[in-house]
Amino acid sequence: MEAVEVAGLRIAYQRVGQGPPLVLFHGAGDDSRSWRQQLEGLSDDFTVFAWDAPGCGQSDDPAPDLSAGELGAITAGFLRAAVPAKPHLLGLSWGSLVVLELYRGYPEIPASLILASAYAGWAGSLPPEEAERRYARVLAEIDQPPETIINAWLPTLFTNKADPAVVAEATRIMADVRPAGMRALLSASGRADYRPVLPTIAIPTLLLYGADDQRSPLNVAHELHRQIPGSKLEVIPDVGHLAPMEAPDAFNTEVRTFLHGIAAA
Incomplete structure (x- = not known):
């Protein structure tokens, strides 16, 4: 792990490979370890960075x-301190909110966006009652033992076809979640609504979803596709919310194809 200091916080990250910079932003309850198969699988073509968000992994x-x-300012500070040139940004689930917040405040930084299993925020993509239910549920779960949260969340993150070893890997990562980190991330993003940002996106954008995602269903994907000008939507069959872990080869292929297409344009 490497680290930079941003706004008085130590932000840890992994970096592998050589080539154009690709920065990975993990979901809530995870850290950079969840990108293992992207760090391995995409580093032949890209310099791949995977941060530990504030409050996660080895970050303060x-x-x-x-x-x-x-959160947007910390993200911008991290990118300026750790990442050369104009990076491609890939956000998964909650990480997509990090990317959208970054774009809202600092649209000059990224070269492209990849929003995977994404929302325009719970408030921006879900019915009001569902958005509030999720907020209240996470707030109630923060101080519970990690195994309680894991048992509640895992069935919504993978399909029943997922490799048990991958599910076990996700379980180990989620077991290290810190209440202080989850509380901060919920404060920053729990009631976010990025619908006003979507029509302003003026760089190449890929929307990448699992066909069987229970948490970010395809109606959410199609709405983001409708709102983001010129965006491309790709759906991976028979895959759930954590598509990069459940179907890494298919996920990496879509990412690689999209970024190579930008380079060739």
Whole structure:
């Protein structure tokens, strides 16, 4: 792991490979380890960076009342400190909110966006009652033992066809979640609504979803596709919410094809 200091916080990250920079932003309850198969599988063509978000992995805990704007500033600071040139940004689930917040405040930084299993925020993509239910549920779960959260979440993250070894790997990563980190991330993003940002996106954007995603269903994907000008939507069959872990070869192929297409344009 490498690290940079941003806004008084140590932000840890992994870096492998050589080539154009591709930065990976993990989902809530995860850290950079969840990108193992992308760090291995894409590093032949790209310099792949995977951060530990504030409050996750080996990064410091931010203030519990972290705001969306503060998260965006930390993200921009991390990219300026750790990543050369204009990077391609890939956000998974909650990581897609990090990417959208970054774009909202700093649209000059990224070269392209890949939004995987993404929302425009719960408030921006789900019915109000469902968005509030998810917020209240996470708030109630924060101080519970990790195994309680894991048992509740795992069935919504993978299909029943997922490799048990991959599910076990995700379980080990989720077991290290820190209440302080989850509280800060919920503060920053739990009621986010990025619908106003979507029509302003003016760089190449790939939307990448699993066909059987229970948490970010395909109606969410199609709405983001409709709202983001010129975006491309790709759906991986028979895969759930954590598509990069469940179907890494198919996921990496879509990412590689998209980025090579940008380079050739």
